[in-house]
Amino acid sequence: MNRNAAKIKIIAYSLSTLITITTAGCNLTRKSEDFEKKQDITFSQIEPEVVIDVSVKEEEYTEEIDDPENKSEEIIEEKEKFIKEPKEEVIEEKPEVIEDIKEPKEEVIEEKPEVVEDIKEPKEEVIEEKPEVVDNNQQIINALRSEYYNDLIQYDYLRYFVAEKIERYVDYKLEHPDKSFIDVITHVNIGLDKSFYTNIKIIDNPHCLTALVNKYNAVTEDFVPQNLQAISSQYASGTQLLIQFAKEAYENMAYAASKEGIKLTALSTYRSYDSQYKNYWSKVTVSRPQWHVDLFNARPGHSEHTLGLAVDINSFDQSFENTKAFKWLIENAHKYGFVLRYPKGKSHITGYNYEPWHYRFLGEELAKLVNESGLTYDEYYVRYIKEYEKVKEVTEEKQLVLNK
Numbered sequence: 426m427n428r429n430a431a432k433i434k435i436i437a438y439s440l441s442t443l444i445t446i447t448t449a450g451c452n453l454t455r456k457s458e459d460f461e462k463k464q465d466i467t468f469s470q471i472e473p474e475v476v477i478d479v480s481v482k483e484e485e486y487t488e489e490i491d492d493p494e495n496k497s498e499e500i501i502e503e504k505e506k507f508i509k510e511p512k513e514e515v516i517e518e519k520p521e522v523i524e525d526i527k528e529p530k531e532e533v534i535e536e537k538p539e540v541v542e543d544i545k546e547p548k549e550e551v552i553e554e555k556p557e558v559v560d561n562n563q564q565i566i567n568a569l570r571s572e573y574y575n576d577l578i579q580y581d582y583l584r585y586f587v588a589e590k591i592e593r594y595v596d597y598k599l600e601h602p603d604k605s606f607i608d609v610i611t612h613v614n615i616g617l618d619k620s621f622y623t624n625i626k627i628i629d630n631p632h633c634l635t636a637l638v639n640k641y642n643a644v645t646e647d648f649v650p651q652n653l654q655a656i657s658s659q660y661a662s663g664t665q666l667l668i669q670f671a672k673e674a675y676e677n678m679a680y681a682a683s684k685e686g687i688k689l690t691a692l693s694t695y696r697s698y699d700s701q702y703k704n705y706w707s708k709v710t711v712s713r714p715q716w717h718v719d720l721f722n723a724r725p726g727h728s729e730h731t732l733g734l735a736v737d738i739n740s741f742d743q744s745f746e747n748t749k750a751f752k753w754l755i756e757n758a759h760k761y762g763f764v765l766r767y768p769k770g771k772s773h774i775t776g777y778n779y780e781p782w783h784y785r786f787l788g789e790e791l792a793k794l795v796n797e798s799g800l801t802y803d804e805y806y807v808r809y810i811k812e813y814e815k816v817k818e819v820t821e822e823k824q825l826v827l828n829k
């Protein structure tokens with residue numbers, strides 16, 4: 426599509442199709458479904474991805490303990506590191522990606538000596554040839570880079586295309602050639618081209634129903650939601666708090682389910698920053714490393730439970746997906762404003778193992794849109810919500826200082 430024409434089209438559509446939602450005191454505008462269609466990119470075009478879901482159960486993880494005392498000390502040191510320098514741990518993960526990119530180079534260089542032996546040419550010539558091979562390899566990468574750049578720039582008509590991120594899009598596409606360009610743009614916008622728990626931003630809308638917290642976005646330790654209310658004991662185990670809108674919606678949902686013979690019980694809802702801190706660190710033990718805990722538990726400040734907008738229902742076992750209650754929730758939760766937040770096969774996006782029990786309240790209208798899109802909320806947010814909230818990249822000094 427001609428780009429200028431596309432832009433004009435977009436402006437016209439954006440003016441005509443933007444709608445305004447008011448949620449919990451937060452004004453934001455969001456485009457309607459129409460807009461998505463006009464861009465010729467429908468949700469159904471999003472390619473399914475190969476996903477590595479960690480199927481290990483939380484409680485099954487064990488490791489041989491050879492020196493508990495030393496390991497305890499290591500954990501204490503790890504905790505201190507986490508408190509002082511949250512970035513460090515994540516840097517360790519980077520080498521994997523770098524290795525992938527460099528692999529082709531090494532292979533080519535290794536093959537050289539064989540050619541040299543056959544020809545029996547003087548060493549000097551071989552040395553001269555080596556850089557050429559590397560150059561050839563580099564040329565291929567440069568050619569690909571250029572091709573991807575030209576392909577990606579075609580997507581600048583998308584509202585969520587961020588021109589400043591073009592180099593990151595290109596790099597990410599080079600690392601993940603199988604991902605569609607739309608997914609590349611979306612995933613980089615989420616921050617997935619960097620390791621989890623890096624480039625952490627403090628969200629500036631924690632009281633909005635749309636607020637996104639994940640492994641890149643957090644609330645501060647002093648954040649407390651407004652209007653927390655206890656769920657009726659009929660539908661909850663012990664005292665369970667959600668913000669008023671979410672609490673009422675949850676009770677309506679649980680009531681509707683009960684009419685169909687389905688019992689919904691809220692097992693875990695609001696958790697303060699402090700309780701999340703204790704909860705998270707109590708899971709990191711001598712026999713269970715932090716990377717494993719991270720698959721199941723949010724670090725303090727990064728939990729949706731701290732927003733007062735998340736509820737864990739009925740069970741903490743993945744077999745919950747085989748129950749009538751789960752099937753009912755999948756068919757009906759969005760009608761009451763809830764979405765399944767950590768779906769199966771999306772760990773590479775959400776950073777969490779599949780949690781059939783964890784539901785996030787977004788309000789009826791938004792929950793329906795997210796549900797129809799088939800996207801995770803992380804993806805939906807960076808495509809259709811973040812753009813309108815004009816959330817700025819947070820500067821270094823605003824970076825989260827965890828657990829200071």
Ligand SMILES: [Zn+2]
Nearest residue numbers: 735736737783
């Ligand atoms: Zn949960």
